[in-house]
Amino acid sequence: NAGVTQTPKFRVLKTGQSMTLLCAQDMNHEYMYWYRQDPGMGLRLIHYSVGEGTTAKGEVPDGYNVSRLKKQNFLLGLESAAPSQTSVYFCASSYRLLGSQGYEQYFGPGTRLTVT
Amino acid sequence: QKEVEQDPGPLSVPEGAIVSLNCTYSNSAFQYFMWYRQYSRKGPELLMYTYSSGNKEDGRFTAQVDKSSKYISLFIRDSQPSDSATYLCAMSAWGDSNYQLIWGAGTKLIIKP
Numbered sequence: 001n002a003g004v005t006q007t008p009k010f011r012v013l014k015t016g017q018s019m020t021l022l023c024a025q026d027m028n029h030e031y032m033y034w035y036r037q038d039p040g041m042g043l044r045l046i047h048y049s050v051g052e053g054t055t056a057k058g059e060v061p062d063g064y065n066v067s068r069l070k071k072q073n074f075l076l077g078l079e080s081a082a083p084s085q086t087s088v089y090f091c092a093s094s095y096r097l098l099g100s101q102g103y104e105q106y107f108g109p110g111t112r113l114t115v116t
Numbered sequence: 117q118k119e120v121e122q123d124p125g126p127l128s129v130p131e132g133a134i135v136s137l138n139c140t141y142s143n144s145a146f147q148y149f150m151w152y153r154q155y156s157r158k159g160p161e162l163l164m165y166t167y168s169s170g171n172k173e174d175g176r177f178t179a180q181v182d183k184s185s186k187y188i189s190l191f192i193r194d195s196q197p198s199d200s201a202t203y204l205c206a207m208s209a210w211g212d213s214n215y216q217l218i219w220g221a222g223t224k225l226i227i228k229p
Contacts, residue, residue, distance in 0.1 A: 004159075031215045040124055042204065042221035043160070050215070090159055094215055102148035102167060102208060103215045107159030 002026050004108035006091050012114045013081040021076040021111050023091030031094040032074040033058075033105065034066060036087040043090065049074055081115045088112050119143050122205055122220030130228050135192040139205035139220045142186065146207040146218070149181050151190045154202045154222065163203070164190065195227045 007022045023032065034046040045058030047066040055066045063085060065077045074093075078085060092105040122139045129135055137151075147168055152160035164179040166172045166188075172179045178191040188207075192199055202224045206217040 040221060042122075043219045045216070048216070092159075102150075102165065103217070104150070104162050104165065105160075105206075105217060107161065109159050110157070 004091055004093055004106050006089075006108040006111050008111060009109065010112045012116065013078075014116055015082060017081050018077070018079050019081065019113075020078075021089055021091075021113075023074045023076070023108060024072055025074075025091075025093040025106070026072060027093060027095065027106065028071070029093035029095050029106070030071075031103065032068065033092045033094070034064070034074065034076045035090045035092065036060065036085075037090060037110075038087050046076065046089075081113075083115045086113060086115045117142065118221075119218050120205060120207060120220045123223055124221050126224040126226055128226040128228060129195060131195060131197060133195050133227075135190075135195050135199070135225060135227075137190040137192075137203050137205075137223050137225065139188050139207075140186055141188070141207060141218075143207075143209065143218070144183075144186065145209035147210045148208045149179070149188050150206045150217070151177075151179055152204045152206060154204060156201075160204055192225075197227045197229050200225060200227045 004025045033048040035043040049068040052071040089111045091108040094103040094105040120141045150165045151163045153163045154160040169183045176193045180189040202222040204222040205220040
């Protein structure tokens with residue numbers, strides 16, 4: 001099991017450029033998430049998906065779009081990058097904990113994005 | 117005011133010390149409480165999980181929930197340099213959206229050899 005993988009690991013963009021971050025999971029999880037992590041801000045939810053073909057906005061969705069065409073993949077797009085989008089982006093997937101109503105989230109290694 | 121408050125630290129302690137990490141929260145509907153550990157330049161990973169109130173122990177780690185005070189703690193006994201990381205608390209409520217976690221900002225812990 002590779003778990004949750006993210007591509008690319010690092011990227012530098014110029015303001016106004018576009019890019020897509022790819023997240024893949026091989027655990028057959030229904031739920032997937034995109035977060036950004038900035039110093040002192042913790043993890044902030046950008047978008048999430050509760051299943052193939054469905055997406056929803058999180059806490060900070062502006063400037064980002066997502067798609068979940070296949071259950072195992074969750075794509076995050078930046079149409080016109082801005083310096084404020086410089087951050088570390090984490091993808092996660094989750095499943096229900098055994099014998100519980102709670103969910104554990106598994107995280108990928110992150111993508112470090114710098115927008116100049 | 118954030119739903120979950122966590123002191124960002126850094127918290128620096130000598131090796132072998134007992135460490136106490138804490139979060140406070142405002143939403144009384146939270147039922148599931150988690151501690152994640154994040155090493156530098158890595159993704160967070162689940163360390164411990166508790167449901168409702170009470171204590172849970174796993175080796176050197178103890179998670180404690182006090183719902184009456186809306187306060188959760190993670191204790192680390194006999195701390196090791198390898199425990200140096202950022203510790204994030206996370207919680208969720210009972211109900212249809214319990215797959216969404218509400219996160220604290222994380223506390224950076226440094227264990228000095």
